[in-house]
Amino acid sequence: MSKEKKGSLKDIAKEFIYGMAAHDMTRYALKTRSSMEHLFILITMGDLLGVPILPPYYSLRLLPYIVPQISTWKRRMLREKDLTDALF
């Protein structure tokens, strides 16, 4: 029991330090990746937002690979953003 408690305290400390030191870095890395992905989806699936860029034939060929991300992509693309989104 006491060992378990020690382990959890260690985990808490680790998570706290990670939160202070590196959580920001992880989020930036995720944001960078998602920006790339979203740009790719915009090019290939732009007609979903009324921005046709790629001929529909190629869009349809790529559609199966992009289906899982479409809802979050649309939400992120259409969500209102301002400066504070760039801050954090």
Place this chain on the structure above:
Amino acid sequence: MNSLVALIIGIGVAALGYFLYAGYIERRIIKADSKRATPATLYMDGVDFIPTSKYVLFGYQFKSIAALGPVLGPIIALQWGWLPALLWIFFGTFFLGWVQDYASAIMGLRKEGQSFGALSYQLISPRARLILLCFLYFYLLLIVAAFGNVVATMMASAPAIPAAIIALMVLGILSGLMIYKGNMDLIIVTILMVVLSIFSVWLGTRFPITQGFLTWVIYALFFSYLGAVLPIWSYTQPINYISFYLVFIGIVGASLGILIGHPDFSAPAYTTFNISIGPLWPVLFVTIACGAISGWHSLVSSSGTARQLENEIDARPVAAGAMFLEMILALLALIFAASFPAFGDYLNKLKTAGPAGVFAEGMSNFLGYLRVPRTFGTAFAGAIFVILAITVMQLVVRFMRVATAELAGDRIPLFRNMHTGAIISLLLAFLLIHSGTWQYIWVLFGASNQLMAALAFLLISLWLLSEKKPFIFTFIPMVFMFVTTISALFLTSRSLLEKFYTLTEAQVPKGQTPGMARTGNLISALIGMFLIVAALLLLGDGLKVFFKPDKQNGEVKNV
């Protein structure tokens, strides 16, 4: 007052505030519900909306809110004596600080993680969003000006520090390359770089670099320029990452020093009502911002943290808990300054090396209890201070570049260019640093921060009103913050305008010409007046909604 007693009282206030007051508000008014889905779980996209452990978020929130603000404010405010500063830190955090941080996070949670801009549009008025953006721009500009000034003053007055800061720049770039390009083990890179950074501090004590104030202003702005235009992984991030460990080591070391040494305060409890930067009320309440209440925190809580909370009941430990921990950080800064061997030493140091010098010497006094050599301790503490400022500066200039593009990019396409945006921001900051009076810039910075807090309280009160919940616990702080901050801005702008018209040769700060000083005072006064007008417009729009709640703009459409 003994420093250890002050620390114990601080911990007691934090515990009371967290368990009693925050617990009461959470249970009885907010009615946090662990079963209610949060935006992080509802809209999980793996980027902005990610359910995250409360311990990770606690660290993230604390790091995002605790920079130079809670350290600098109490050091300057000690000129009124330790008691007013201590009382404001305690009461400010207890009745205002955590309330704002926690309620902003909860409002973000219940409003689908919307940003303050969208909420201002929805809850106040369409123009509130634009005013908020302009407001943020000046706020960021004042941060760069205030922090740039203390960085340059510190590096010019303590030649042992620059080597460490230059080394940090190089080591940061190296660690970015090692982590991201070399795929090296993060722990090994961290240990190596932290050891090298500490070694560079020692090196600085052996090979001091002596340059003037202007050189270090340009260096600090160049440092920030690189932070604004280089890819974030290659410069800003690794520098901030390595810096974190140095600051962490320093703060933990000095805290241990307080436990071991626990000296008495040499500063008097109270000195006088009027000091050089203004009267105790209202200026003290904007001088100590982050350590008691800060508008910046509301932005972190709403746009950053609220989108990552996986459970509503985590909001209290994360948002309120981080604020109480920051209160302790502000208290540590006050203890460093108040425990100088003599109060006169503190005043002399403040005059010659600024608050940075006071921090460095105060912290090194406490590191001395751990047998850290004094020369090294002072250089290390000074480097920590500069790091706290310069790492924020580079991020802020990056945000200003984005803000410049957003505010003027549509009309003038050139402003969308990142170099143009960064250079314009830096030129404005340079103008303020070079010609302005630092103490007034600090007051303006604090006031813009506190106005942001007043705006956050306004938004929270309007949201509580729309939810038909009691809002007295946010409405009274809102009135207090608006009245106090607008008064402080009015007094400061008036003093600056007086100086603009009646400046004598004797009043010209060192290193400035009368023309420069006049220009700086005029620009600062204009910024102060702009902030007053912006705050009054927002307040007016907000009050209209208070009396006619049906005038709210309705939901901002989300998909």
